[in-house]
Amino acid sequence: MNQATVSAHPNIALVKYWGKQSRGRNIPVSPSVSVTLDTLTTTTTVEQSFNDLVVIDGLDVKNEKISSWLEFARKKYEIPPICIRSESNFPASSGLASSASGFSALAVSVNQACGLGLEDQEVAELARIGSASAARSMWSGFVSLNPAGESCTVEQVYPKEHWDLRVVVAITDPRQKGVSSTEGMERSVATSSFHEAWRQTTEGDYQECLKALEDRDFSRLSKVAERNCCKMHGLMLTSDPPLIYWKPGTLAALDSLRILQEAAVPTFFTIDAGPQVKAFCLPEAADTVEEHLRNTPGVTQTIRCGVGDGPVVH
Amino acid sequence: MNQATVSAHPNIALVKYWGKQSRGRNIPVSPSVSVTLDTLTTTTTVEQSFNDLVVIDGLDVKNEKISSWLEFARKKYEIPPICIRSESNFPASSGLASSASGFSALAVSVNQACGLGLEDQEVAELARIGSASAARSMWSGFVSLNPAGESCTVEQVYPKEHWDLRVVVAITDPRQKGVSSTEGMERSVATSSFHEAWRQTTEGDYQECLKALEDRDFSRLSKVAERNCCKMHGLMLTSDPPLIYWKPGTLAALDSLRILQEAAVPTFFTIDAGPQVKAFCLPEAADTVEEHLRNTPGVTQTIRCGVGDGPVVH
Known part of the structure; x- marks a missing residue:
């Protein structure tokens, strides 16, 4: 596999979701629409490793959300042991949507590094499993996320040039x-x-x-x-x-x-x-x-x- | 008529009401229970006057709630033009239940000064028309207020010695x-x-x-x-x-x-x-x-x- 480095931004929902249909499938109970930001950035590098390794903002961590996500992703895709290095230029886990930028950058970099060849919609679906709002960070501008049966639809409502x-x-x-x-x-x-x-x-x-x-x-x-x-x-x-x-x-x-x-x-x-x-x-x-x-x-x-x-x- | 001076305290609800069944009858949509406080006090003096006059904390005021209340009270009781002087030892209209102590002291002092001869329950009913929570300030200790048809029941649940x-x-x-x-x-x-x-x-x-x-x-x-x-x-x-x-x-x-x-x-x-x-x-x-x-x-x-x-x- 290759090494891949990807930057992604958090997004701020103008109409928000609060509540999931079930924890496992990570589907919100209601639709949401967001604005992808610039300035705030998470940059993630994925490369092959002897064991899975997660380094966030320079610290070796045991991150349960990332472990479950990897476990899920490996049921569908061929992903060898990897080292994930992620850095954000803003505080994490404090209501600034770091999980949105984080899982978006992670899904794209795994797709790149492991050569999965997934389309944007499939990568968004993978990101959504990590954090539902991460799917919205997969597009520029104004993005909607809608629960739809056993999954969600996510789409760019307007590009950033719209407003x-x-x-x-x-x-x-x-x-x-x-x-x-x-x-x-x-x-x-x-x-x-x-x-x-x-x-x-x-x-x-x-x-x-x-x-x-x-x-x-x-x-x-x-x-x-x-x-x-x-x-x-x-x-x-x-x-x-x-x-x-x-x-x-x-x-x-x-x-x-x-x-x-x-x-x-x-x-x-x-x-x-x-x-x-x-x-x-x-x-x-x-x-x-x-x-x-x-x-x-x-x-x-x-x-x-x-x-x-x-x-x-x- | 005589002059009467009455002190009453605000009460703080442990279970609150927020919403009335109709503005005119001033009946909360749900039951509440409160604790009558000491320390915070409103003292009200009522005496005969040429015209109705309301003086709150030393200022001549035009208080619409008091005017409507007097209008209501005069439909049932003989009340001549009166001067109402009311003082509180705490800030009014800022979430400290000044209308509860205020209308409780007012109803009791009008009953006294005008010799209406009302029982406590009738005075409480009169106070409630001014401010629903004022009915709870008519008793010491722990007091409940319950909507009941076209009116409310208000009763002391426990005297202050209870707890x-x-x-x-x-x-x-x-x-x-x-x-x-x-x-x-x-x-x-x-x-x-x-x-x-x-x-x-x-x-x-x-x-x-x-x-x-x-x-x-x-x-x-x-x-x-x-x-x-x-x-x-x-x-x-x-x-x-x-x-x-x-x-x-x-x-x-x-x-x-x-x-x-x-x-x-x-x-x-x-x-x-x-x-x-x-x-x-x-x-x-x-x-x-x-x-x-x-x-x-x-x-x-x-x-x-x-x-x-x-x-x-x-």
Whole structure:
């Protein structure tokens, strides 16, 4: 086999999933649509080895998600023992979608290094088994993920040229979150009396979001994205015990953005399973949004992103 | 008519209501149970006047809730034009239940000053028309409020001697909240897809809470109170537009309490429609809890309370 090095980016969902149909098959209960980012990058190198070896950000690790993924992949494909070296230029497991960029880069590099010859859709399917949102990082721009029977469909809704949006990521706590997304989703599905209502209303948010993207209607997109985000965190709060991923800086950032919105600055927030705030904005507002967030108490760092590309093989 | 001066305390619900059956009759959709506090006090004086006059904390005000309440009360009872002077020793309209102590003190003082000769239950009914939670402030200790047909039943579940609980109120933002409880509840009932699930599951929380109170089981009470509180704030988040009453200091206080809980300190939180955190605790933990909350960034003041009495006529 060859050596392969691949870079991939995380993606931020504008309409999110929270809950899987079953852990093994890793199929979300509801559709989602995301924006692939630039700037934030995971770079993964795969090469042959005597034993499987996983090195993340320079540390030899035992990563259960990667081990299960390899086990699954080997049932379908010929993959010898490999060494996986992965590095990200942003904090992992803290709500910045590192598993999306990570499994996307991993699936593409295994396909390359092992010469599996898979098409993009098949690689996306392989990435999805590692992390459902990783399938969305397989394309540039705006990408949808839909549960479909025993699998999912994933497709580029619009290429990145469709709409020049910007994202300012406000880091409020770079530490690993206390409850992983996988564990959190299982808790919500098992214990929240609101899960059914969440599932039922997400389809409407999804359609509304596609329409806002089609029309490049920022105000409409703001409303549906904030509503869907708050609904997901509402669902988390109704789990037993309650899941609270927000930190003081999260709410401080929301207050800052609310002040900008009242001054007609085109920006809106979304928050994933972690305390970081992602402020979407139109290009002309990016400087203002970043400056305000950087000066918000509790925000320790800001990162500027635009709409990014799919994985790149080096 | 005579002059009457009455003091009453706010109460903090362990299982809360959020949503009314109809605005006019002011009947919550679900049962609630509360603890009447001491320390925090509203004192109201009612006396005859040439015109109706409302003076709150020294300021002449036009208070629509009080005007509607007087209009309602005059349909049933002989009430001449009155001057109402009301003072509270804590911030109003910021999630500290000032409307509960306020309308409880008002109803009792009108009954006294106008010689209406009403029984406690009738006064409670009158207070409830002003603010549903005010009916719970009519008794000491632990009080329940249950919707019942065209009205409600309110009763003392246990007197204050039943269980010596303490409450440390952590003020994180003393300003008036942006969206009143009345308006917020209407928004949630009208727009949240989770409202039905909230309504259906509150009865279970209510029964669980009564059982925990009966057994003086602090751990069981902690779980149900935190779960019910987070579920209510989850419901608020799923409203459209989302209702976020929390501030950075709210989450900082929750983090502080979580650390104490992990060190086996008997304490739990509850939060009403506002950013303040109420930390319930056993007497031996009150010093520790207050010290930790006072040293939490974002907490501007702490107030120590115990379980309090019903209204007192001076």
